[in-house]
Amino acid sequence: MNPESKPADIVESPRQEPRLPPGQVKTDKWPVLHYGSVPAVDLKTWDLTVDGLVEHSFKWNWEEFQKLPRRKVHSDIHCVTRWSRYDNLWDGVAIRDVMALAGVRSEARFVIIHAEQGFTTNLPLSEMAQDDVLLADKHDGEALTPDHGWPLRLVVPRRYFWKSAKWVRRLEFSDRDAPGFWERNGYHNEADPWREERFSDW
Ligand SMILES: Nc1nc2c(c(=O)[nH]1)N[C@H]1C(S)=C(S)[C@@H](COP(=O)(O)O)O[C@H]1N2
Numbered sequence: 001m002n003p004e005s006k007p008a009d010i011v012e013s014p015r016q017e018p019r020l021p022p023g024q025v026k027t028d029k030w031p032v033l034h035y036g037s038v039p040a041v042d043l044k045t046w047d048l049t050v051d052g053l054v055e056h057s058f059k060w061n062w063e064e065f066q067k068l069p070r071r072k073v074h075s076d077i078h079c080v081t082r083w084s085r086y087d088n089l090w091d092g093v094a095i096r097d098v099m100a101l102a103g104v105r106s107e108a109r110f111v112i113i114h115a116e117q118g119f120t121t122n123l124p125l126s127e128m129a130q131d132d133v134l135l136a137d138k139h140d141g142e143a144l145t146p147d148h149g150w151p152l153r154l155v156v157p158r159r160y161f162w163k164s165a166k167w168v169r170r171l172e173f174s175d176r177d178a179p180g181f182w183e184r185n186g187y188h189n190e191a192d193p194w195r196e197e198r199f200s201d202w
């Protein structure tokens with residue numbers, strides 16, 4: 001038996017009750033949503049930086065990144081614009097493995113995720129450290145398409161999908177929170193779909 005097909009290799013994102021969060025509608029399509037344009041990325045110059053409050057900073061090029069331990073995550077997508085897409089299979093590198101390599105320092109409380117073109121989003125370290133959070137380069141067995149974040153996107157299954165930054169280039173571990181692009185433009189800082197944390201009050 002091909003060891004790659006064993007279900008145990010797949011991390012199941014914990015199913016919440018109800019599976020469909022309040023105010024959401026299930027869709028089988030996968031809409032494309034982002035601010036700005038799809039960046040042109042060249043894998044020859046692409047790199048991923050891990051820095052801030054870590055013992056070991058990294059700057060991996062594409063080839064180096066591909067040598068990191070690989071994981072698969074099975075999860076649902078919940079977009080704040082009210083569509084949910086079930087049963088996505090993501091393939092990539094677990095944030096937990098990245099954190100173990102980097103040695104996150106005890107003062108770190110937040111992670112600022114930086115993407116192409118200055119886009120950022122932010123997460124508490126406790127959310128980032130969940131074992132279903134992945135840096136994904138494949139979806140349902142195929143390389144991501146550029147409009148869905150190729151070559152690399154974050155996937156945070158338990159938060160609205162805007163926290164899942166496309167075109168990721170840097171993970172910055174910090175002792176301070178720094179609301180990102182959508183968070184500064186009216187979206188909620190926490191983004192829990194089961195609490196309907198869609199918009200901020202200010
Ligand atoms: N770099 C970047 N990532 C982003 C965004 C963005 O504007 N820029 N938008 C977010 C939002 S609002 C959503 S809903 C999802 C959409 O991902 P999809 O196009 O793959 O469905 O990407 C998120 N990641």
Ligand SMILES: [Mo]
Nearest residue numbers: 033079080162
């Ligand atoms: Mo969104």
